[in-house]
Amino acid sequence: MGRAPCCAKEGLRKGPWSAKEDMLLTNYIKENGEGQWKNLPKKAGLLRCGKSCRLRWMNYLRPGIKRGNFSQDEEDLIIRLHSLLGNRWSLIAGRLPGRTDNEIKNYWNTHLIKKLKIAGIQPKVHKISTKREPKKKPKTEKPRKKQDKKKKKDQSLVVQKTINDTPQVVFVPKPIRLLRNFSVDDVALSRTSSLDCSDSPEMLSYPRQILKKCTLFEESNMHLSALLKSTSNIASPSDSSEELAENNKNINKDDENIEGKIEEISLIPCASNLLFDEVLLDGFCDLTNESMLEKVYEEYLQLISEKCHHQDNPI
DNA sequence: AACCTTCTCAACCGCCCCAGG
């Protein structure tokens, strides 16, 4: 019974990787590229399972991996994405350039769950807890050396009551600064035409203008996912234009089905959050296709109402 | 200083998906 192990275990090393092993793996991949993980260890001269090599590369050695503390923006984004996607760490990681699914998962489990509980929110469902988390006090309040020492106020976390008095969590968006392709009037328009929070209490309001851009972006045979990735990349000054282009090419397959598309649309507010900093919205076509816009906009509203309905009537 | 407890996170494990034969 059971499955055959992914590779013969005898004589294979386990546990932490040495610097030498890291070097061997990195050098091999630099020369031969990723993939063929099963045969890679042998060829690279490593006494490791192929899966282990892949994991080490993906989570640690791969270039462009951001290490260290999560920023407030990243934290907010993770919470938002988690409320939409649940524990789909790889999807979440796809929206956070330089972060791996494993890292996000760890950060969620060790920091964010606690943080949400302290704020009186059930991390699994992103709803206000009826009973307050008992104050299991302060031992951990003192920052540990390894831990993130900056005590940030959770300014973005706001509890809002809906009309039917069901408490909902709203992550208040930060002010938007759009630098290119938007006139002052455009920005004013985007603010006035933002979704009303009373329609979508749990979702932050976002500029329709961005949705419009997204729609047309997709229409020009680029995928929303690429937009999200590219905006994420633009927000990160360290990323090169080559990486950006590469990301645009590497659109996930699962993004290509309808469900994926709807999911992407649902993430637009998250994407807009990434636009808050110095984002250049270059390369979009003219904003002329109103019917397409309306279609996506309606789809988006429907999604929100479905989500609200679902949260009001959990299974 | 020594021991105990708690926390973190890299790594492992096993399951699932999917392309290719």
Place this chain on the structure above:
DNA sequence: GCCTGGGGCGGTTGAGAAGGT
């Protein structure tokens, strides 16, 4: 349609670090 193997994903573990007593 079925089988197989590679790759990917999410849950879990455990060693080591750090704080507490």
